[in-house]
Amino acid sequence: EVVLTQSPGTLSLSPGERATLSCRASQSLDNGFVAWYQQQPGQAPRLLIYRALHRATGIPDRFVGSGSETDFTLTISRLEPEDFALYYCQQFGNSTGTFGQGTKVEVK
Amino acid sequence: QVTLRESGPALVKPTETVTLTCTFSGFSLSSSGMCVSWVRQPPGKALEWLALIDWDDERFYSTSLRTRLTVSKDTSKNQVVLTMTNMGPVDTATYYCARTLVTQYYYGMDVWGQGTTVTVSS
Secondary structure, eight states, rough: OOEEEEEEEEEEOOOOOOOOEEEEEEEEGGGGEEEEEEOOOTTTEEEETTTTEEOOTTTTEEEEEEEEEEEEEEEEESGGGGGGGGEEEEEETTTTTOOOOOOEEEEO | OOEEEEEEEEEEEOOOEEEEEEEEOOOOOOTTTEEEEEEEHHHHTTOOOEEEEETOOOOEOOOOTTTEEEEEEGGGGGEEEEESSOOGGOOOOEEEEEEEEEEESEEEEEEEOOOEEEOOHH
């Protein structure tokens, strides 16, 4: 099973700042099978990025996915108030899926 | 418009089997690439991927939970059913189903239900 390790656990930033979230896989992944989600308190997750770098429908271009093999990154170029939330990376490969443990982006 | 809604018992006893139903609309689970995933989230904890069933009735399970999970679909009813055996307190969580698209690539879970909360307690 692929273990995804996200870092940092918590990111304390101010609106307008850049956020860089990391997701490291325990084995090399096919880029085509990595996704990122955002979750607001009390809500279901929302798909942000699929295939490692493609934005889902309606996702602003300040969200950028990148990476390959074992290292993947979600960058939020300029934080808006609605971006303070939990973020999860996820993979689906080798006939099973896993999530990372999440990164919380909070207001500094 | 694509919607999904989870339903099932809010409370189950330890060792019982729980059956959760995902009723969806706005897409067909018999269309190539269409899938439904199940994900859960214990209170205050991270998301956990559970299972996926695809348009061709192929089923995929969490490595750690595969012996306890069964996913099935009824295309005519637009429903996907997840059963989990031998429930314990650690299985207390909100359970979500989500539409998922998988072709030669994985397009992620793009539409989610609101979730159903299952509490395991005697």
